[in-house]
Amino acid sequence: MSGLEDLYREIILDHYKNPRNQGTLETPPAVVEQGYNPLCGDEVKVFLVVEDEIVKDIKIDGQGCSISRSSASLMSNAVKGKSVKDAQTTIRTFKKMLALKDEDDIDGETIEPINEHTVGELIALQGVVKFPVRIKCATLPWNTLTQALQSAMAK
C-alpha cells in the first residue's frame, strides 16, 4: 500500500474529515462559481469575496472525494487573506506541482521551486501525481477558484 500512503497522507485525511472554510456566502456581495468533474460527478462551489484586490473571504460547498475535498480545504487556507495576484501565483504553483502546464501562463513569470517552504501544507497533495486519474479531483477546486477570481475581478 505504499503508493496509497502517498495518496492518502494524514493531512489529506484530516482536511477531508474536517474541511476548513466550509459553507456558503451571500451573493452578492460574494461571487460564486461552480465546477463539475464529469469523470465522477463531483461538484464544488467556491464562494469568494474580493475587496481591494484581496481575497477577504472564501467558502467551499459541494460534494466530493477525499482528494477533491481536502484539496479545496487546503486551497481555501492557502488563498484566504492573500492578494488576488498572490492567489493566482499559488494556483499556478499548485498546478506546476501536479505537473500540469498552465496553458494561460503566458506572462513568462517564473514559478518557484516546489517544496514545503513555497507551498506549505499543499505539499501533502503532491502524491496525487502518481494517480493521474485523481489529478482532476485535486484540481477541480482550483479551476473553479480561477473562475471565481475572474468573476470577482470583472465586477
Next chain:
Amino acid sequence: MSGLEDLYREIILDHYKNPRNQGTLETPPAVVEQGYNPLCGDEVKVFLVVEDEIVKDIKIDGQGCSISRSSASLMSNAVKGKSVKDAQTTIRTFKKMLALKDEDDIDGETIEPINEHTVGELIALQGVVKFPVRIKCATLPWNTLTQALQSAMAK
C-alpha cells in the same frame, strides 16, 4: 476459367454486344422507369407501352456491364408481347432462378421448375448465381421493369 465460362456464356456475350430492343420510346404514350445499381453506378431505363394489359412495346436504354445489359436484352425479348400477368410471372421465375426470394410474392402462386423450357434463353443467366456480387447486375433491369409495369397499370 471454368467459373467464368458459366458467367459469360456465348449467349450473354451476344446479347451484350448486340442488345435487342435498345433505344427509347416517347413518353407518353410510353411510361419510363429508371434503375440504379448503387454498387457500380449502372443505370437502366425501361420504356414500356402497355395496352389492353399487353406489353406492346419495350425499349431499354442506359449503361451497364455485360451482365446487366444482356439481362436487359434477354428480358425485353422475354416479355415483349406478353400479358402483364405473364410478364410478372416471368419476373418471379427469373428471380427464383437467381435464388432471390420475391418478398412481395404473397399470392401463394407456385412457380414452375426452372429449365430451358420454362425460361428459354434466360437460362443463360443462371451462371450468375455463383457470383453473388453480380446478381444485382442481372436483376437491375428486372426490378426496373417491375416498377414500369406498376406505373403503366396505375395510369
Next chain:
Amino acid sequence: MANELMVDNILDQGVLDAQAIKNDFPIFKEVKQDPFVYLDSAASSQRPYSVIKSMDDYYRQTHANVHRGVYRIAEQATNLYENARCHLGKFLGAPHPELEIVFTKNATEAFNLFAQGYGRKFLSPRDVVLITKMEHHANIVPWMILKEQIGFELRFLDFDDDGQLILDDIEEKLKGVKILGVTMASNVLGTINPVKELTQMAHSVGAVVIADGAQYSPHFTTNVKDLGVDAYCTTAHKMLGPTGIGALWAKRSILQEMYPFLGGGEMIQNVTTEGFTTNDIPHKFEAGTPPIAEAVGLDAALTYLEGVSLTAIRAHELSLLTYAMDLMEERFGSRIKVFGPRDPKKRSGVISFELEGVHPHDVSQILDQEGVCVRAGHHCAKPLMTSLNVPATARASFYLYNTEEDVEALVAALERTEDFFK
C-alpha cells in the same frame, strides 16, 4: 490458441462453471496485475479467444472493403459483414434480421440515429418525448439536442425507493407522448423494467417505443418481437464483442420512414450536383466504411454467448448477485447502502452502493489496490444520481466469468476500505 471455446462442458446442472469460462478469456492470464478481480463488465466486458481470433483471421485472410468490390475477398468480406448483421438480428429476435439491423459505432450512435432519423421527422413542438430518470445519457442527451433544434417537451418518469418506475400516473404521463424511451435494465440500479407492458400502454396512445438494451442483451435472452418495441439499441463491447460497433434494431416500417442520418458513401443510391437519393434499408443508415472486423468479432461473440446460453448466464449472475447482496448485508449491515431493487430477481447483475463515510472514488481507489476493479462515478446517469441524491456511486457488476471468489474478494477489499478511512 488452444482452448478457444470450451463451452460444451461448462454447464453443470444448468449453472455454468465460471472458472472454466475464465480460461477462455486471455486477460485473466495475461493482465499484468495480480490479483485481478474484474467487476466492471457493465462498463465493458472482456473478450474470449474466439472473438480475438475471429478478428485476427479476418485481417490475416480476408480483409477488403465491403459492398463495392467484385473480387473474391471483397465478396467474402461482404458476406462476413452481412452474416454478422443477420446473426445479431436473430440474436435479438428480429423478424427481418437482414434488413432491420443498422450497425453503428456504439449504442450511443444508435440513439442519436433514432432521434435524428425518426424523432426529427415526426416530432413537432407540441409533442412529448417521455423517458425515465434512470436512463443512461445515451438515451437522454440525443433528445435534448433534438429538442434544442425543433422544440418539444421532454418528460421524465420517476422511480421509487425500490428502484422501480412509478406507473401510478402513467396515463397522465403518456398524454401527448409520441416517443417513449426506456432502458431494459438500469446500468446503475439493475432494475429490469416492464418494457413489454410499457410498450402496450405507449402503443395504445399511438407512441413508438425505443428500448435501451445495452445492459440487457449481454445477460438475458432478447426478443424484440415479443417485447413489441419499435426500436432497440445495443453495443458489442458489453457482450464480449469488440469496441467500435453497436447497433440499432428497428421495425422495417420505422427504418423505411426514417430520415437518413450520416451522409456519405454506401448510404446513397445516386448523387448528382443537385441532390441525392438514399439506398435501401439498412444501408441507407450506414455511411462510409463500416466497422467490418468489428462485425466479425461481434458475430463470434454472439456465437460464444449462444454456446454458453443466455439462460445459464442469467442463472449464474443471479446466484452471484444474491450471494454478494447477502454477504454485504451480513458484513456491513446498514453501513452499506445498495441502490435499486431489494429482490435480486428483479435486477440484473450490477450492484451500486454507498459505503458509509467513504466517497465512491476513494472506495474504487482502495479496491484497485486490492486488485478489485469496480467503477465509481455517475455512470453516465446524472439525472438518476440527482434522484438518488448522491454525487456518485461505486458499482460492481458481474458477468459469466465471475466467480464466488470474486465476490469474496470484493467484500474483503471493502472491509479494508472501511478500516482505512476509520
Next chain:
Amino acid sequence: MANELMVDNILDQGVLDAQAIKNDFPIFKEVKQDPFVYLDSAASSQRPYSVIKSMDDYYRQTHANVHRGVYRIAEQATNLYENARCHLGKFLGAPHPELEIVFTKNATEAFNLFAQGYGRKFLSPRDVVLITKMEHHANIVPWMILKEQIGFELRFLDFDDDGQLILDDIEEKLKGVKILGVTMASNVLGTINPVKELTQMAHSVGAVVIADGAQYSPHFTTNVKDLGVDAYCTTAHKMLGPTGIGALWAKRSILQEMYPFLGGGEMIQNVTTEGFTTNDIPHKFEAGTPPIAEAVGLDAALTYLEGVSLTAIRAHELSLLTYAMDLMEERFGSRIKVFGPRDPKKRSGVISFELEGVHPHDVSQILDQEGVCVRAGHHCAKPLMTSLNVPATARASFYLYNTEEDVEALVAALERTEDFFK
C-alpha cells in the same frame, strides 16, 4: 509473430524494398487465393502484424472502458487511447495534438460532424458552401443533408481534362463562400489538389476550409499547419490501421465553437432533467464508448508508417505508378484511357481507367479470375463520374507493399480481359 516490424533494412537508397514489406503483412501469406495481387488499397489497405498484434495485446492485457475508471487497467486503457490521439495529431502536424483530434468511426462521420457541428452553427440560407466535382460522397452528401435542413447554396468547382481543378474563375466561385471543402487527393483521378493555395484564397474571403485527407495521409507527409486548413478528415483503414476509426482534426478555436453532434455519455459535463452542458474539447464530440482497440491499432499503424517513412512510400508509389502508366500505354495505346493527370508526379498512386469495349465491372471480374484485385464502380464519386461521362471506372491503386510484379500481373490480366471480350 516473429517478423513484426522489419522496417529498418527496407530502405535501399531511399526506395523501399516492397517485397520485404510484404512479409510484414500476414494476408499475403495466409489469404486463401493464389495468386493474390492486391491493387485496391485506395478502398482499404491491409494490416501489418504489428497492428494486429497491438490490438490483440490490448484485448489480452489491458481492456477496460476509458475515461471513467479509477482502477489501473482503466487508466492504462485511457492512456493508450489518449496516446493514440496525440500520435495522430503529431502525424498530421497538429499544433495541439491532444486537443484537436476527434476520433470518429471513419472519415465519413468526421465530415458529418463538421457539417453539423460547424456548418449548422455558422451557415445561413444566403451563404455558399463550395466543394469540387471530384469530391468523395463523404464530402458531398453531409452538405446536402445540411442544406435540406437549413438551406444555402452548394456550389461546385469543375476540373479539366487533365483532372486539375479549374481555378480561372476562382474569385467568382468564392463569392459568398463560408466553407470550402476540397479533397487533398482524388480517390479516382489521383489528382493532388493545391490545397494550400486554395486555403489562402478562401481565407482571404473569410471562408474556412475542410480538407479530405483520406487518400492523402496514407501516402504523403501531412502537415495541417503548413497547409493552413481549418479542418481535416482522415480514416485509419486506408493507412494500415483497423476498420472502425477515423478522425476529424480541426483548429482548437474551430472545435471550441462547434455545436456538439452526437449526444450521450462522455461528451457532457453535466446533465439535469432540464438540459446538459458539454465537456471540454475533444471529448465534447466523442459520445459513448469510443473505438479503443481501434485507436491502439491506429497508433501502431502510424508507428509502422513512420518507420518506413512517408517519403520512401511516396517515392515507391511514384515509381510503380510511372511504371504502370508507361506499361499500359505501351501495351494498349489508345485502347486504354487513364483518367486524371497525365504526369505521374501530379497524382497519387491510383489509376482509374477504361478499357475499350469492356465495362469496368467485367474488367474487375476477369481480373479477379487472374488473382488481381481492382475496384470497379463509381468509387463513391458520382458527380465526378458524371463529369467524366462514364457510369463507372476500374481502378488499380498502389501502396507500400506493392511490387513491379504486381504491376506486370495487372497488365497481363488486362491483356487477357481484352482477349476474352474480343
